[in-house]
Amino acid sequence: MMSQPDARRATRLSRVRGLLLGLALGDAVAAGDDRASGALTATVTTQLACFTSEAVVRMWVRGDHKGIGPALGIHRNAYRRWARIQGIGLGDNDIELDGWLHEVPRLARRRGNAPAVVTALQRGRGVEAAPAPATSGGHHALTLLLPGAVAPWLTGQHVRQLVAATHGAPEASAAAVLGVALARAALDSESTSEVLKLCRDEPLLGGVAGAELPLSRIAAGHDAVSALRGGVALLARCPEGSPDTVRSALLSARRAGVPAAVGPVAGALLGAVHGVGSLPVDMLDRLDVAWVVDTLARDLVAQDLDKPGGSEFEPARDAAWWSRYPGG
Template sequence: MTKVTAEQLATARGCVLGLMLGDAIGAAGGKVPAGGTLRVTSAGQLACFTIEGIIRANIRGTHKGICHPPGVVRHAYTRWAAMQHIPGIKRWQEQDWPDGWLAQVPVLASRRGSAPATVSALQSQATYMPGKAPWASAGAHGLTRSLFAGLVQGWGPQPGRFAAEIAATTHGPAAADAAALGATVIANVVKRQDVEKAVELAQRECQPIVTVLTGLPLAPALHAGRTRPRRAEVLAQLAPDARAASALAGAVYVALSYPDRSQLRDALLFAASVPHGKHVAATAGAFLGAAHGVDALPVDVVSRVELAWVADVLARDLLTEFADGPSGSGYGDETDPHWWERYPGW
């Protein structure tokens, strides 16, 4: 008997699948073909490994008692890079690595665009120290792949701080700040706030965390969404480049411009229509998918996303890990004898 509620599951599945759908629509520039598979980008691939890393970090903490969760998530990104045959990546063990079930998914070994900041940081093999990372990228991957830290706000670490630490394993302070804000928006949506209220709260809640995006950095996006919704020129002004802060502001504007669950498809097509809209679409998909639940996603397109099944399994397993602890612990027996094999706790 699982402790995961139907509402929690609908929110998590909507968030994860919404990001994948937004990523795929963004990759197509908002011009979705009538048939065929919709490919995600490296942003969607890395988001999958974030979830796997969060699960494995919790398992390690439960069984070993000592764990640095962002470091375990960074280890997940090295498995992605190894599967992609990216040179200069440290092997964590000679045999049976990369391990875990995600390493068996063929499409995750296929190149789907680049992630230069992430790859450069992983190749550097520098020792990650919180607040002292040597990299400075402000790119949107630091945001999009870290959003799911907000889904475990009831069980795990403070979502904003956790997301910032995940982003900081390969990106600089501005991207980490955007990740903190974005994951906190998700966490507030999980607590049944609408996106507008979730954003307002996130700005205040993240003030002790952020170092670059101080004050009320999303106020212009909120104001524009309320007063001038659905205008491509406004979205282009809010998201003028591929920085994490731009993707976040653009996603807030899109979510406020299309607040109804029946408008989710239109929201993602609109997000992807501007020059730097692909990361906006992915972030908006996560926000709106979490807000409206998985049943609001348009079946005819989400069913064509190449990582849809993988993303759905990961969303379910993320909640199952935190709510039910299938691998057991020193205080309880395992309920799934294969869980550790699927998610080795290291």
């Protein structure tokens, strides 16, 4: 019989894997086809979400060793490494490559555009970001930061600071803060209804959790608010966590005005609340970046529960951890 600590660990691992793999699967399903023979190819959204996950581990390592709050510039540096392997010119903002994620060939392939992120990287200097324009409110303000829900120390204020580096629209910031909070709640909740209780009085959501409106009306645009509304609506329509119902919900994301905005949010929320076992195995088998996303999920849990790289007062348990996730 599994001990209580082992059971809690297994549940945590299943939920975190569900969040990250669900995000990637929702992204790929929204972008591709669902034929049994076809590969599911994740887009730039998943690529950058992977680098967010790496940045979270690095910030965690730094905090454990330095005893200070999260160094948010680590997040910007992660995106700079992504830009470099993509061959995107950053001028004076170029960066040396370290860690392991930059070595993954699939993350170096062009899988769509992230103009707000690229513009922000080109306008800033090193780890210092320039203020993003107030007109920038695309769904990447939210979808790229969902892995941050795994880190309990990443506060709403931290999320606002991270968003402000790439997206300046106030409503995008609000959607990101709420979206990360809902994903964090999903990781710890027993059911979708517990998560949806947090949505009832949220002006950004406007009652979409119980609405019977078509998804194309609930989530009509590419913006972060629309992405959040669509993701919550699909979570509400999938109270059971069977692979068949989750499959149906992910495919339903294609009915949104901009499927690429809704798919990652819906997948992350569904995977977080129902666990990795709720994700259709045949779809995961066809997901091109499944192994790297799953590795990041497992490493996030390891950093949270085990501190493989040690801390200011404890020796490292894994001598290679610091080279995998340099804390700076």
